[in-house]
Amino acid sequence: MKKIKSKNLSLEQIHALLDMAKKTRNFAFSHRSMHKIWASVLTSDGKIFGGCNIESVISGLGTCAERCAVDNAVAHGYYDIVAVCTIDSAFTPTCGACLQYILLFSQVSNKEIILINGDTKGNYEIKTLSELLPEWYKTQSNLKAIRSYSKIKINRKIWN
Numbered sequence: 001m002k003k004i005k006s007k008n009l010s011l012e013q014i015h016a017l018l019d020m021a022k023k024t025r026n027f028a029f030s031h032r033s034m035h036k037i038w039a040s041v042l043t044s045d046g047k048i049f050g051g052c053n054i055e056s057v058i059s060g061l062g063t064c065a066e067r068c069a070v071d072n073a074v075a076h077g078y079y080d081i082v083a084v085c086t087i088d089s090a091f092t093p094t095c096g097a098c099l100q101y102i103l104l105f106s107q108v109s110n111k112e113i114i115l116i117n118g119d120t121k122g123n124y125e126i127k128t129l130s131e132l133l134p135e136w137y138k139t140q141s142n143l144k145a146i147r148s149y150s151k152i153k154i155n156r157k158i159w160n
């Protein structure tokens with residue numbers, strides 16, 4: 001796999017996403033599979049949030065690292081997602097459920113979202129969400145409410 005430059009991300013942003021994803025590794029709650037996935041998200045404000053996979057004892061209740069990273073950004077009041085990065089021991093594409101989940105946030109910003117998939121050896125590949133999910137389901141209901149989150153002004157300083 002070769003490193004592919006950019007799609008509107010700077011090399012600095014790409015490395016920051018990869019670094020944050022690497023930091024999340026030890027947080028993975030992967031008691032069933034022992035398979036740790038690392039992720040991170042870049043918002044339009046330049047903030048980067050990490051995520052990891054969270055498994056449940058009840059099948060289907062776990063969360064992929066990508067969705068965890070997106071949820072981490074949302075929990076901090078950031079909805080305008082620019083890029084999502086995932087690192088696995090071997091190159092593993094983002095699953096369909098996560099692609100659809102991330103798609104909703106492209107409707108918030110009405111912009112393409114960049115996906116970086118990397119491995120632990122430092123290789124990575126950059127694609128757009130529309131490349132990975134060409135036949136996407138975009139909701140038309142509540143679109144005005146969904147887009148309102150791109151302009152939302154809230155106090156984000158409740159976190160330490």
Ligand SMILES: [Zn+2]
Pocket residue numbers: 064065066067094095096097098099
């Ligand atoms: Zn997933």
